[in-house]
Amino acid sequence: MNKLAVGILAHVDAGKTTLSEALLYRSGALRALGRVDHQNAFLDTDHIERERGITIFSKQAILPLDRLELTLLDTPGHADFSSEMERTLQVLDYAILVISGTDPVQGHTQTLWRLLTRYCIPTFLFINKMDLAGTDRSAVMEALKGRLSDSCVDFSESGDSLWENVAMCGEAALSQYLERGDVEEEEVASLIRSRQLFPCYFGSALKLEGIDALLDGIQRFARCPDYGAEFGAKVFKIARDPQGNRLTYLKITGGRLKVKTLLSGGQAPEAWSEKVDQIRIYSGARFTPTEEAGAGTVCAVTGLSRTHPGDGLGMEPPSPAPVLSAVLAYRLLLPEGCDPHSAWSKLVQLEEEDPQLHIVWNDQLREIHLQLMGEIQLEILKRLISERFGLSVEFGPGSIVYRETIAAPVEGIGHFEPLRHYAEVHLLLEPGEPGSGLRFASVCSEDVLDKSWQHLVLTHLEEKTHLGVLTGSPITDMKITLTAGRAHVKHTEGGDFRQATYRAVRQGLMGARSILLEPWYDFQLELPSQYVGRAMSDLQRMSGQVEPPQTQGEAALLTGSAPVSELQGYAAQVTAYTRGQGRLLCDLRGYQPCHNQEEVVASIGYDSQRDVDNPADSVFCSHGAGVVVKWDEVPARMHLPSSLRPQQADTPPQRRGVSASYTGSAQQDKELAEIFERTYGPVKRRDPFRKEPDQPASPEKRSIRPADNRPEYLLVDGYNIIFAWDELKAVAQDNLDAARKLLMDLLSNYQGYRNCVVILVFDAYKVPGNPGSVSRYHNIHVVYTKEAETADAYIERATYEIGREHRVRVATSDGPEQLIILGHGALRIPASAFHAEVEQVEGQIAAILERNNRREKSKAIQAALERAEQDK
Structure with missing residues (x-):
């Protein structure tokens, strides 16, 4: 019989385990239904799961159907156990994503969707709890299409409405629909398999409603992979x-x-x-x-x-590194008299089962450290250790697991040449997209370095956790490319390239502008309306980004994102000040630039020069002996030429992290200076290339840009936004001036609500003799660039200058420009995301105006009643 591995995924409390029970029961695998609240669910096999009513460990069950045998893989829904869920994804043929009809797309639901996309898993959706009051099928479909995919189609429909929606998901399906009025079953299966179509089924798992339709859909449209004969x-x-x-x-x-x-x-x-x-x-x-x-x-x-x-x-290759990782580090506190080495050898078993624990023995401190996703996982782990190993352990306070990346490309050079050893490695370190992890490649010619040595270098890059130089945290979001290398015919051994490779990475990091990254949560905060002001104030103080509140009867919903470090413990505060009526849900968003980098670096106190396990210096042979050469002196001693393009002799030295296209500064730019002075008055500037008298020239000292508490700057690439937003693009096709005016009006409203400094930049570089201009339109600044200067170049220069002292965001969909502004410390806003922000602001302003109108009408009526009373 054909076999399929089908996983069930959901946000916590969506009814995932209840659906698993229903599927097993309707297929005949169970004679009686179990329930989570009765602690007798078939797949909740662990007693801790039954007590808590949540899935902690992934489990499987065999589900026999008429034409298929499904292996049903039930995965944890709580965000603290997401790593267990992600490990299961790599073996799935299909997935069933369970959605709660009362709260369709929560933060963790979107995380699951991103993971399903990354692992290319065809997905059926089951919208559960449709028997509850307040559920609205059309509203659910609208949310699924808007926040997950426009290819979500309601398969509980029939006739033309169903086939018309299916036909919109593929050209072949559209052709079939136009010819025959429906779409062939095999074409529907192909669309689902290629993730161009996501069938949606509605029902209630608890009441067994919609279960047969879901099972029938899987049997009709799921297809088994073609397996080869090789094991x-x-x-x-x-x-x-x-x-x-x-x-x-x-x-x-x-x-x-x-x-x-x-x-x-x-x-x-x-x-x-x-x-x-x-x-x-x-x-x-x-x-x-x-x-x-x-x-x-x-x-x-x-x-x-x-x-x-x-x-x-x-023949199966290993899986790529997981996306989700633990963000909190804890010190394990053993009971008095317990031998730490013996305890560590036992705990290693747990790391085998969950590699994301990263259990390590700190020999210097004689302590055991591990990493976790959250406090619920900590409680479960404590109990597991007690029951399995008989150890009553506690945990120290949780600390944040930081990461580091770089802002601009840099070359790293490693040379290892003690007596009778030789290897030199040149690496290009480049910043990658957020969340991309580490990628390794080689562009080195085999005429320069033999292929076997190149493979060895790449192996050494992958085998080690390379640490950054700010806090000693692991590096991420970088591409490291082998550009050149050299071996000796007689004296080179494999270990020589390991040393040269490690030192090359470290040497490059020492010369780069490093950025500290911290984990951020997406949050949903539900609480009574009277506490909204308190909550928004708290979240803004935590450096959070908060969307306008949504009202739900007597309650309110706040959504947004904030650093994990700031949200730690806030759930307990919410419970306290709302008297148990508030609820905070958090889901890991990913890593972003640290909001208080200087403070964190100072508190950790990591000295990159004293980390003997991660040296940046190289070893050269001099007078028959190996001598250590400091990292900043290595370029002058290297045996191979630099892989980076050398600067022209007449080009002034550039500040690290500045693009080569940047040739001026705000100091010489009258337009940018004018904006500064209008906002803050005259601003004094120092020479960015001159060291301050009290700043030592020693390369060991590293300076971090201070945190910015002044108003935020928003730079908008005008024409880029106009042609990225459909409504503005449509206006621009008839009248470009009208489109510009409409954008300026929208940004004026946005500025008035968000209270930021808005600079709208338009290209005018093709206008001969154009000197450029800056003007004030209501409450925003409008810049037209001068001849031969693009909006990209102006924004690049502005982000570099403003970003040294202020928070800067840039709205653009230009990919290269986004990379440059990240290197200058600015935050990027894609055109689509900025469009959503502006729409929310417009909606909030409309709501405020409506409330004011009602208030004014009420006052007028009250005044009229009072006058009438007086006339009597």
């Missing part, structure tokens, strides 16, 4: 059974697996080869042993001790 498998989970046997959960992606098969993995010197002792097919807490399993099977095997989640076996 392959993907490991997605490590666990232990009640007897302590180590279980490796995997999905077979090709060929067949038999008991006693010899499997191998890893790379030298950590390569391994072990036999499979037993193959188990789990369904809930029970399993059936089998001698052989074919492609498509999800099973657990015993006998393997060296596997890890994400490993590929046979």
Whole structure:
């Protein structure tokens, strides 16, 4: 029978486990329905899960259908256990995303959607709890289309309305609909498989409504992958059974697996080869042993001790690094008299099961440290350690897990040449897109460095967690490219390139402008309306970004984002000041530039020059002996030429992080100076290339731009926005002046509400002899660039100058421009996101005007009544 691995995902409390029960019951796999609140759900196999009523560990169940056998994989819904959920995604053929009809798209729902997109998983949607009062099918569909995908289609419809919506998802489907009035089943299946169509089913899992329709849809439209004859498998989970046997959960992606098969993995010197002792097919807490399993099977095997989640076996490659990671670090406090080494050896078992724990032994402090997603996970982990190992542990205060990146490209050089050793490596370090992690590549010619040595360098780049130079935090969001290297015919060994590679990364970081990144939460805060002012004040004080409040009867909803460091513990405060009526939900947004970088760097006190485990200096041979050369002196001693283009002799030195296209400054720019002076009065400027008298020239000292508490600047690329917004683009096609005027009016309203300094920039560089101009339109500044100067160049210069002392945001959809402004410390706003901001402001202003009108009418009526009373 054809087999499919289908995962069930949802935001917490959406009814995911209840849906799993309903699916198993309607398929005949269960004789009686269990319930989460009755603590007898089939897939809540752990007693902690049953007590708390949440899914903590992913589980599987076999669901037999007429034409398919589904392996149903139930995943945790709570954000604290997202890493367990993400590990399961790598083996799914399809997913069922459960949506609550009472609250369709929450923050974690969007995180799940992004992950499903990243892993390219075809998805069915089940909108649950439609039996509850206040649910609105059309409103739910509107939310799904607007916040997830326009290709979400209501499959509970029938006839022309269904096929018309399906036809809009693909050209072939549209052709079929126009020819025959419907779309072939195979074409619908193809659209779903390619994630061009997302079928939506409505119902109530608790009342078994809509379950048969969902099962029928999966049977009709889901298709099994084509598996090859060569063996392959993907490991997605490590666990232990009640007897302590180590279980490796995997999905077979090709060929067949038999008991006693010899499997191998890893790379030298950590390569391994072990036999499979037993193959188990789990369904809930029970399993059936089998001698052989074919492609498509999800099973657990015993006998393997060296596997890890994400490993590929046979022809299957390893999985990419996970997107989600822990953001809080804790110190483990052991009971008095407990040997820390013995405790650490036990806790390593937990890291095998959840690699995101990152359990490490700090030999210098003689302490155990680990990383977690949140406080709920901390409570669960404490109990697991107690029950499994008999250790009553506590945790120290949580600290933030920071990351570091760079603002502009830089070359890193590593040279390792003690006596009878030799290797030199040149790397190009470039900033990557937020959330992209680390990427490695080579553009080095094999005539310069043999391919085998190049492969070794890339291996060394991948094998180590490279630390930044601000706080010693891991680096991320960078592309590191091998550009050149050199080996010696007789004296080069593999370890030489390891040393040269590590030192090249570090040397490049020392010479770069580093940016500290911190984790941010997307939050939803529900609370009574009378506490909205208090909450907004709190969140703004926390450096949060808050959207205008939405009213829900007597309650209000605040959404936005804020640093994790600031939101820690705020849920308890909300509960206290709302007397238990408020609720704060947080979901990890990702890493963004740290809001208080200077303060964090100073508090951590990391000295990059004293980190002997991560040296930036190189080793050169001099007079028959190896000598250490400081990192900033290495370029003068390197044996290969620099991979970066040298500066022209007549080009003045540029400040680090400034694009080569920047040639002036606001000091010489009368228009920009005028805006400054109108806002703050005369502004004194210092020479950006001159060191202050009290600032030592030593390269060991690193300065961090101070935090900005002054008003925010918003720079808007005028024509870019006009042609990115549909309504302005339509106006511009008839009358460009009218489009400019309309944008200026919108920004005037926006400025009045947000109270920021708005600079709207229009290109005028093609106008011969144009000197440029700056004018004031109501409450905003409007700039027309001078001849031969583009709006991009003006904004680049402005962000560099203003960003040194103020918070700056730039609204544009220009990709290269966005990268440049990030390097200058500004925040980017894509045109689509800025459009949403402006629309929200317009709506809020309209609401305020409406309330004022009602208030004025009320006053007028009251005055008329009082006059009438007096006349009597």
